[in-house]
Amino acid sequence: KRPAGAPDKSLARKITKVGVVGAGLMAGQLALLFARRLDVPVVLNDLDQESLDKGVSYVHGEVDKLLGKGRINQDKANHLKALVTGSLSKDAFADADFVIEAVFEKMEIKQKVFSEVEAVVSSDAILATNTSSLSVTEMASKLKHPERVVGFHFFNPVAVLPLLEIVRGEKTDDTALATAFTAAKKLKKTAVLCKDAPAFVVNRLLTLFMGEVLGAVSEGTEPEVADRAVAPLGLPMSPLMLLQLVGPAVALHVSETLNAAFPERFAVSPELDKIVEAGKNEIFASDLSIDPEVKELLSGG
Numbered sequence: 001k002r003p004a005g006a007p008d009k010s011l012a013r014k015i016t017k018v019g020v021v022g023a024g025l026m027a028g029q030l031a032l033l034f035a036r037r038l039d040v041p042v043v044l045n046d047l048d049q050e051s052l053d054k055g056v057s058y059v060h061g062e063v064d065k066l067l068g069k070g071r072i073n074q075d076k077a078n079h080l081k082a083l084v085t086g087s088l089s090k091d092a093f094a095d096a097d098f099v100i101e102a103v104f105e106k107m108e109i110k111q112k113v114f115s116e117v118e119a120v121v122s123s124d125a126i127l128a129t130n131t132s133s134l135s136v137t138e139m140a141s142k143l144k145h146p147e148r149v150v151g152f153h154f155f156n157p158v159a160v161l162p163l164l165e166i167v168r169g170e171k172t173d174d175t176a177l178a179t180a181f182t183a184a185k186k187l188k189k190t191a192v193l194c195k196d197a198p199a200f201v202v203n204r205l206l207t208l209f210m211g212e213v214l215g216a217v218s219e220g221t222e223p224e225v226a227d228r229a230v231a232p233l234g235l236p237m238s239p240l241m242l243l244q245l246v247g248p249a250v251a252l253h254v255s256e257t258l259n260a261a262f263p264e265r266f267a268v269s270p271e272l273d274k275i276v277e278a279g280k281n282e283i284f285a286s287d288l289s290i291d292p293e294v295k296e297l298l299s300g301g
């Protein structure tokens with residue numbers, strides 16, 4: 001059955017090679033997923049060799065884990081490792097038909113990246129963005145072919161979570177959208193079509209959960225208690241664990257985007273602001289109690 005809003009699949013472009021801009025954690029997870037499920041070469045691209053090497057090593061490490069669990073055999077592991085390569089130059093995308101960006105969440109950076117990619121790919125290659133909250137329409141607006149841009153937003157950990165938000169920008173055409181839905185199916189993801197609106201759908205809810213738990217803590221509820229109080233709602237992970245997983249900087253960015261769009265509905269959490277300002281990436285200590293410094297920040301210290 002065709003997912004709601006998906007154009008006819010006969011419009012989809014065949015994907016024979018994938019480019020991934022960025023080589024951070026999200027990019028590495030995407031590279032592995034594309035290689036494993038589409039069985040096509042995947043090129044990671046980043047600005048410096050160290051980041052690139054880290055990205056490729058991450059993929060190789062995850063392939064070894066799959067091998068260790070018996071999910072794939074040695075031949076498949078070797079094959080997957082060979083499929084994923086790194087390049088400092090976007091020229092390596094010249095024959096890619098699907099390029100996805102997973103770089104820093106800043107509109108100007110993403111627009112620049114897309115312009116650079118457009119300069120090397122064919123005129124009908126699809127450009128996808130894994131943005132968490134930014135406007136797909138605005139990201140495409142500087143391009144010669146904005147109709148090829150589509151939002152393709154995954155959730156962390158990419159290998160495990162089934163959801164994929166597909167976002168149609170104002171100019172996105174049916175070919176880009178059909179290609180995105182067809183790719184989603186091959187990637188074994190559950191794709192939902194979202195309007196190009198700030199933070200789409202899921203991150204609006206996650207932002208509220210995280211902000212409200214932080215607020216309760218700052219009002220005096222013990223952090224561990226506040227965090228675990230929501231467990232009966234059936235969330236697979238408590239809000240503060242989730243905050244650690246997505247990273248406070250990314251969460252703050254989503255919260256700021258939502259605040260700018262809907263100031264009356266979304267405040268920027270002052271507690272989250274403090275955590276990011278203090279450069280804290282980890283909310284929990286190794287024994288899974290809240291890090292004492294974070295506790296102090298949240299209690300107004």
Ligand code: 3HC
Pocket residue numbers: 069131132154155156157158159160161203206236237242245246250
């Ligand atoms: N990468 C790859 N695989 C991972 C992983 C990771 N980072 N973390 C966990 N896994 C795998 C494990 O290897 C295990 O696989 P197996 O069954 O093959 O052995 C499987 O997931 C289950 O892991 P665990 O048994 O260790 O632990 P749990 O059952 O507690 O599951 C979890 C862990 C999958 C992370 C689960 O807690 C969960 O789903 N949490 C919610 C995460 C979530 O809500 N993410 C959304 C974040 S928002 C976002 O990404 C959007 C962005 O725009 C901000």
